[in-house]
Structure formats: structure tokens, C-alpha cells
Amino acid sequence: MTGPIALDLDGTLLDCRPRQVALAAALHGPGLDEAAFWAAKREGATTRAALEALGVDGERAARLARRWAAEVEDDRWLALDAPLPGVAAALTALREAGRDAVVLTARRRADAVRRQVAATGLGALVGAVEVVDPVNAAADKATVLTRLGAAGFVGDTESDAAAAGTAGVPFAAVGGGQRSAAWLRAHGIAPVHADLASALAALGAAG
Numbered sequence: 001m002t003g004p005i006a007l008d009l010d011g012t013l014l015d016c017r018p019r020q021v022a023l024a025a026a027l028h029g030p031g032l033d034e035a036a037f038w039a040a041k042r043e044g045a046t047t048r049a050a051l052e053a054l055g056v057d058g059e060r061a062a063r064l065a066r067r068w069a070a071e072v073e074d075d076r077w078l079a080l081d082a083p084l085p086g087v088a089a090a091l092t093a094l095r096e097a098g099r100d101a102v103v104l105t106a107r108r109r110a111d112a113v114r115r116q117v118a119a120t121g122l123g124a125l126v127g128a129v130e131v132v133d134p135v136n137a138a139a140d141k142a143t144v145l146t147r148l149g150a151a152g153f154v155g156d157t158e159s160d161a162a163a164a165g166t167a168g169v170p171f172a173a174v175g176g177g178q179r180s181a182a183w184l185r186a187h188g189i190a191p192v193h194a195d196l197a198s199a200l201a202a203l204g205a206a207g
């Protein structure tokens with residue numbers, strides 16, 4: 001029996017930009033260039049480095065980045081996430097093709113992930129939800145991919161690609177999430193797909 005297709009959550013299924021940017025703006029106060037902050041993050045910058053690139057001094061940037069990391073999974077910020085365009089249709093097509101989908105994400109709060117998947121309507125379109133520790137995201141995702149016997153993995157970061165590589169699972173990258181298509185290609189991750197439907201098609205999973 002063909003294994004499931006594993007799908008990253010943030011930046012692959014859900015648009016996490018509003019949450020990440022709104023929290024940064026709330027912590028920074030007036031004057032944060034939100035577009036530039038997100039652009040820096042998509043080019044591989046840490047939260048601290050993104051703030052420093054916008055002129056925040058190192059000590060304050062480090063302090064804000066620590067607060068950002070501590071709060072980014074709070075429920076009030078998670079409520080800003082929503083499915084990316086086309087995700088529901090792509091997952092529906094995957095199900096109609098007789099394939100199982102599993103959410104595989106790195107978060108600290110597994111309970112919040114499961115509530116969010118249900119609240120955004122994704123729960124009706126996917127099967128299991130697997131949550132790993134962000135500290136060891138690539139290695140732990142690889143372990144889950146192996147355990148599931150996954151037939152493919154769709155994600156938006158270098159960590160996702162590394163997990164698939166370690167597990168020997170075909171990987172399809174999407175470029176609309178937390179890393180830009182140009183950044184992914186520059187780091188040896190190619191091809192990069194425009195959306196989930198294209199990524200699933202590349203894996204031979206739907207259509």
C-alpha cells in the first residue's frame with residue numbers, strides 16, 4: 001500500500017506571515033517596516049538578524065527576538081493564520097485520488113496545532129497530525145517520515161528538505177512560504193513549486 005504524503009504546516013498549508021509580522025510589529029512598536037522584515041526572513045534571516053537589518057540595535061534586537069520566539073505560538077497570534085490560496089482544493093484533489101495526507105510540523109504546542117488544523121478546516125482534509133520539537137526539527141521529522149513510510153513530503157524550508165533527504169523520501173518544495181523560491185534554489189533545493197497543487201503533482205500524488 002502506498003504511504004501517505006506528509007505536508008508541512010507553516011508556509012506550506014497555512015499562511016503564517018500575518019502572525020509572524022504582526023507579532024514583530026507589536027513588540028517593536030511604531031515604525032517597523034513589515035514588508036522588509038518578512039522579506040528578510042524569507043531570505044533566511046533569523047528574527048534577530050531581520051530586526052538588525054532594519055536598524056534595531058543588537059541588544060534590543062536580541063531581546064525582541066527572544067520575546068518573539070516565546071510568544072509566536074500563543075493562541076492570539078495563531079488565530080491570524082489561514083490556509084494559503086488553493087490549499088483546500090489541492091487537499092481535496094489528493095483525497096479524491098485516494099491518497100492519505102499527514103500534517104508534519106515543528107511546533108512547541110501539539111495541542112494548539114491540532115486545534116488550529118481543525119479550526120482552519122484542514123482537519124477534514126488530512127488524516128494524522130504529527131508534531132515534533134522545533135529544536136531538532138529536521139532529525140525528528142525524518143524519524144516520523146520513516147515511521148510513516150511516507151511516499152513524499154512537501155515543505156517550504158531547508159529543514160524540511162533536510163528531513164526528507166535523511167529519510168530518503170521524495171521532497172517537493174513550495175516557494176510561497178517562509179523561504180523564497182530564489183533562496184531555496186540558491187541552497188540547492190530545486191525545483192521549487194508555486195503552490196501545493198504543483199508540488200503534489202510533481203510527487204505524482206494527485207491529478
